[in-house]
Amino acid sequence: MFRQLKGSFVAGVFLCSSLAVHASADRYIILFDEHALPDDLKSSVAAVGGEIVTRLDEVGIAIARAESTAFPAQMGADYRVKSVGLEPAFAVPEYTAVRQLETDIPAGDPPAGSFFFDEKLLWGIERVRAPEAWAAGVTGSADTTVAIIDTGVAWNHPDLEPNVVFAACFTSAGAVIGFDTSTGPCNPYPELDGHGTHVAGTVAAGFGFGVVGVGPDLGLASYNTFELINGNLVALVSSLWQAQLDAAARDFDVINMSLGSLHAFGQGPGTDDLATLVAADRRVANAVIDAGTALVAAAGNAGVDLNGVLINLPGGHPGVVNVGATGIRPEPRFQPNVSFDVRSFFSNFGAAVDVTAPGGDCGLPDACGPEDELPESYVEHLILSTDAELGPACAATASCTPIWSYLAGTSMASPHVAGVMGLIRDENPTLGPRAASSQLLRTADRIRGGRQEFGHGVVDARGAID
Numbered sequence: 001m002f003r004q005l006k007g008s009f010v011a012g013v014f015l016c017s018s019l020a021v022h023a024s025a026d027r028y029i030i031l032f033d034e035h036a037l038p039d040d041l042k043s044s045v046a047a048v049g050g051e052i053v054t055r056l057d058e059v060g061i062a063i064a065r066a067e068s069t070a071f072p073a074q075m076g077a078d079y080r081v082k083s084v085g086l087e088p089a090f091a092v093p094e095y096t097a098v099r100q101l102e103t104d105i106p107a108g109d110p111p112a113g114s115f116f117f118d119e120k121l122l123w124g125i126e127r128v129r130a131p132e133a134w135a136a137g138v139t140g141s142a143d144t145t146v147a148i149i150d151t152g153v154a155w156n157h158p159d160l161e162p163n164v165v166f167a168a169c170f171t172s173a174g175a176v177i178g179f180d181t182s183t184g185p186c187n188p189y190p191e192l193d194g195h196g197t198h199v200a201g202t203v204a205a206g207f208g209f210g211v212v213g214v215g216p217d218l219g220l221a222s223y224n225t226f227e228l229i230n231g232n233l234v235a236l237v238s239s240l241w242q243a244q245l246d247a248a249a250r251d252f253d254v255i256n257m258s259l260g261s262l263h264a265f266g267q268g269p270g271t272d273d274l275a276t277l278v279a280a281d282r283r284v285a286n287a288v289i290d291a292g293t294a295l296v297a298a299a300g301n302a303g304v305d306l307n308g309v310l311i312n313l314p315g316g317h318p319g320v321v322n323v324g325a326t327g328i329r330p331e332p333r334f335q336p337n338v339s340f341d342v343r344s345f346f347s348n349f350g351a352a353v354d355v356t357a358p359g360g361d362c363g364l365p366d367a368c369g370p371e372d373e374l375p376e377s378y379v380e381h382l383i384l385s386t387d388a389e390l391g392p393a394c395a396a397t398a399s400c401t402p403i404w405s406y407l408a409g410t411s412m413a414s415p416h417v418a419g420v421m422g423l424i425r426d427e428n429p430t431l432g433p434r435a436a437s438s439q440l441l442r443t444a445d446r447i448r449g450g451r452q453e454f455g456h457g458v459v460d461a462r463g464a465i466d
Contacts, residue, residue, distance in 0.1 A: 012277060014435040026067055027087040029234070031280045032060040032080055035287075043049040048074035053172070054238045058245060062281050063087055063238045070333040072272065085276030089234035090259050092151060092193050092226060114159075114205075114212040116384055116404065122211060124202070124358030124383050126334035127326075127341075128416050130214045132462035133423060140215030144426035146203050146418050147247040147293075149240060150196030151233075152224030154388035155179070156196060157402040159205035159212075166221040166250070170242040173227070193226065193233060194400075198407050199258045201386030202415035210404050211385055214419025214461060218426065221252055235259070237277065240314075241284045246290040253425045255288065256418035257297040258411035262304070262312045262348070278311065285317045293400065294425065294433035295320040296418040298410035299348045306350035307452075313444070316352050321421070321437050324349055324455060325359020325413040332363065332380035343453050347410055352435075354460050359413035360395050360406075382406035420461045427465050441462055 028050070037057050038044065045052055045064050050071055054063035064075070072084040116122055118223040125131070133139075145165060147192075155164035169176040204220050205213040225239040240257070247255050263274055285295055297315035299306070299322045306312060315322035325344040328334065343349060344361040362368040363375050385407070388400035417440070424436045431439070443464045444457035 001088075001229065009098045025086070026065050026183055027238075027274050028064050028066060028072060028075070029085050029087050029237070029246060029280050030062045030064055030075060031082045031084070031276050031283070032062075033082045034080065035060040035283070037062055038080055044078060045075065050075065054242070054282070056238070056241055056245065059241075061238075061241070061278075061283065066132055076272075083272060083276040085273035086281045087237055088261070088273075088277060089229065089232075089236045090240065090261060092195060092233050092235075092259075114207050114210065116210050117212045120333050121380060121384050122410070122417055123328050123334045123339075123380075124212060124360070125212065127328065127339070127358050128214060128426040128459050129418060129462040130419070133465055134216070136462065136465065138423055138427060138461075138465045139306040140204065140218035140423055141428045142217070142219045142328075143429070144215075144254075144422050145219035145221050145252040145285050146256060146422045147221040147223055147243075147252045148196050148200045148203065148213070148415075149223040149225055149243045149247070149255055149257050150199055150259070151226045152194040152196045153200040153220060153222035154194070154386070154400050154402060155222060156400070157201075157386050157387050157388065158209040159402070160197070160220065162206050163204050163218065163220045164200075164222055165219040166252075167224075167356045168222070168243070168246060169224040170246070171225065171227040172229070172239070174234055175242070194390060194405070195258070195407075195411065196222065196224070197388050198383075199256060199403060199411060199415045202383065202412065203256060203419040205386055213332050213385075215422045215426070218419065218422045221250075235286065240437050241280075244284055244288050244293075244295075248288040248293040252293055254294045254296060254418050254421045256415050257295070257314060258409075260298050260300045260312045260315050260410075262302055263419050264309060278313065281313050282317045285314055285320055287295075289319045289433050292432060294421050294436055296414055296421055297322060298414040299324045299353050301346040301409050302348055303346050304348055305452075306348050306352035312348060312352065319434060319437070321417060321440065322352055322455075323410060323414040324353040324356040324415045325361075325410045326356045326406075326454070327361035327363070327368070328358065329363070329382060332377055340459055341449075341454070343446050343449065344408070344410075344413075346408075347413075349453055351452065355417060355441055355457065355459050357413040359410050359415035359457045360408035362389055362408075371414045379406050382408045383411070383412040386420060417459045420459050423461060
């Protein structure tokens, strides 16, 4: 059933639900009232025992390191400072490999077409009506770039290599721009996790090999923002902000962030930390959108109602397209007038979710449970896309064996939407991000279940380009 092109074909369940954690206890967000940093920033921070480690001049945010727990109160006493709070990090969830499938194929030329699409295994691509958009002559172009802010993209993957036009890394160690990873403090290649490669394939894998993305001719920009801190693979929020601002400064058209965190507003310890995070994150999102770059993000996988006191970041900000996940029934194939959508059991829902897209599940209404209790077709209910077989050689040489994998999560739903957003903006380059978002929501396929379950509906590539 599955072809091995290089390495193994790995099938797994990956419920992608990032959490905000405090990666270190000495890094602080300083949010200034003005959307600019003061000239005496370094000295004023040093006066209360701190040291500047990152500057985001265009949005009036600085990251400082300080050993004293009194630093937030002392820095916050500066009349120019809006608030100070600990800097959190976004964690990549654990990957659970539930099955490995291998078949041998004769050596020689690769398949003439996108094999897994031809085998009808990309039900998500079909469900969002991407093939109908292609038939209308809309496949995207290199003039429109979707930035993947994630764990990096395997740009040597045969499905992705023609479309990856830019690579960068932002971490606490500094920034690396470009494809040359021989020097520098970090590697834009996904040396520790293939999550970003999977996401990229759903956006813009090209025709001609294994899978195909929603916009097979769109450009892709790889942003690796993850690093090991205290043994955990995380992305500092300042790394995410720098990547967003860099993508906007380069006039990239769309950003996909298949990550997020869930918070409850309340009283007590951590309140200032959360208020600072939310206000700063919103300021960055607004600056990116105002610069002309659309933001698409995953709504998260806690399976909870986002109405009320809960907020998920970054998707919950106004102007960011917040994406929930759907599964398909009765079979893991898209059949017009036969197939129907369900909300994936793990997907967050409620009025904060703008739109939904295929994110997969196990073909069951509840959590997947033990593998031996799952239906035989459960793997194919997940989302199939590009991946990379990782290891020491991959990290050392920036050359990872390309594979394909099945994953599930709102992380997998978000790139379906980012791909459609890319097609919209490629067709009408003068359309700003807010107008493009309105067009995407207005043309979504309204389905039974209503706004609270599915937002404005399931994203529709063919309808969105009319």
